[in-house]
Amino acid sequence: MPRNTSIYKTSGSILKIFSAIIVLGAGAFVAVAVLTKHNSSTTNRLQTATQASRTSGNLVTATTLTNTGRPKAKKNSSVSKAIEPHNSSTQKQKKPSGTLGSNKLYVVSVTPRQGSVNISPMTQIAITFSQPLASNSPTPSLTPSTPGSWQIVGNKAIFTPTVPFIPLSDITVSVKNGLSPIVSSTGNTLSSAYTSAFKIKTGSVLRIQELLSLLKYSPLSFSSSGTSVSPTDTAAQIEAFYNPPKGKFTWNQTTWPENLTQLWQPNTYNVMTRGLVMEFQADHALLVNGKETAGLFNDLLQAVTNNDINTGGYNYAFVNKTPPESLTVYHNGQVVIKTEANTGIASDPTSDGTYPVFAKYRYQVMHGTNPDGTHYSDPVQFVSYFNGGQAVHYMPRAYYGIPQSLGCVELPLSSASQVWPWLAYGTLVTIIN
Secondary structure, eight states, rough: OOOOOOGGGGOOHHHHHHHHHHHHHHHHHEEEEEEEEHHHHHHHHHHHHHHHHHHHHHSSSSSOOOTTTTOOOOOOHHHHHTTTTGGGGGGOOOSSSSSSOTTTEEEEEEOOOOOOOOOOOOOOEEEEEEEEBBBBBOEEEEEOOOOEEEEETTEEEEEEEOOOOOOOOOEEEEEEEOOOOOBTTSSSBBBSSSEEEBBOEEEEEHHHHHHHHHHHHTSSEEEEEOOOOOOOOOOHHHHHSSSOOOEEEEEEEEEEOOOHHOOOOOOOOHHHHHHHHHHHHTTTHHHOOOOOOOOHEEEEEEEHTTOOOOSSSSEEEEEEHHHHEEEEETTTEEEEEEEOBBBBBEEEEEOOEEEEEEEEEEEEEEEEEEETTOOOEEEEEEEEEEEEEEEEEEEOOOSSOOOOOOSEEEEEEHHHHHHHSSSOOOOOOEOOO
């Protein structure tokens, strides 16, 4: 198609206007180019700073809760300064004050506090969360398991025991998500697990003595002056650990030597009570150390509930260092064996006092140092330790009845074999003169 040349015809004034437009357009292009270059470099700097904040890991809005409940936030002033002029939402953060953010559910505190001791046996356990819990949320757990109930009140889960805690028990509170997670009223689940532990106060020594008498581990009987505690009433039995019933102790036999009877002191944890406890511990596969423990109280409770009565009676050993030296064993107030014995020489005497048997061996090789500095290794039999390295045992000697040992109580073989079964764990051995 031929061009219509008439439309390209312009007057001189039109050409001038067109030239001016071209000049102005060129100037505008240059200005846009300059601005574009400036904005590009600014954007690059912002992207670089933002990328640095993302990769450095220093700019945080929340942290994981520690046991103290005081999270820490790290600061990076160089990143903040780079971003502040261009994005006010990423300005330098304020240090958190014990919170993790509104979208986190975590434990703020537990009462009783971690590591607390001497806690009341009926204490409530309160766990405070950062948010209110859902009314149907799962609750924390206790170890050992204890009868009681949990209640959710706002941002707290409260446990109220219905039975007292066992004396000296270590109670562990565990807050963690199981198959059904702990959840807030807004649907947030627990962000991290939390545990706390505390110890219940001890029980009454008097009640330990009462129960050991009722279970026939003691040479004394106990009778309550009021209504007796039912053996099968667990709550009442545990309560009696802290508030023992009043009553009276009576010696089962009146033929015990005065060296034993003068040891008895109600509500006092002395060597006699320690020996009774050791007897019980040995019979119930507990560590035989004569100490009050949660295991002791728990097993006493079980023994009373099951009527697990001791049938072995009560034994007592008496060593007299007056020549001729002798050892006498009593069972239920009666002498069952009396034999000549050797005790320690003047430079290494057998210690006077009363001690419970804490270790027994049928055979043993004893090692030590003689007074002249030489060493010995003596095979012995029927060994019952009662005070450190001092023990009752068989030792071959030409004769007996005078100081010959290095602290031990030595017996003839026939006597040692008879005495050994009577010196059970916890049996008291008294040394006099």
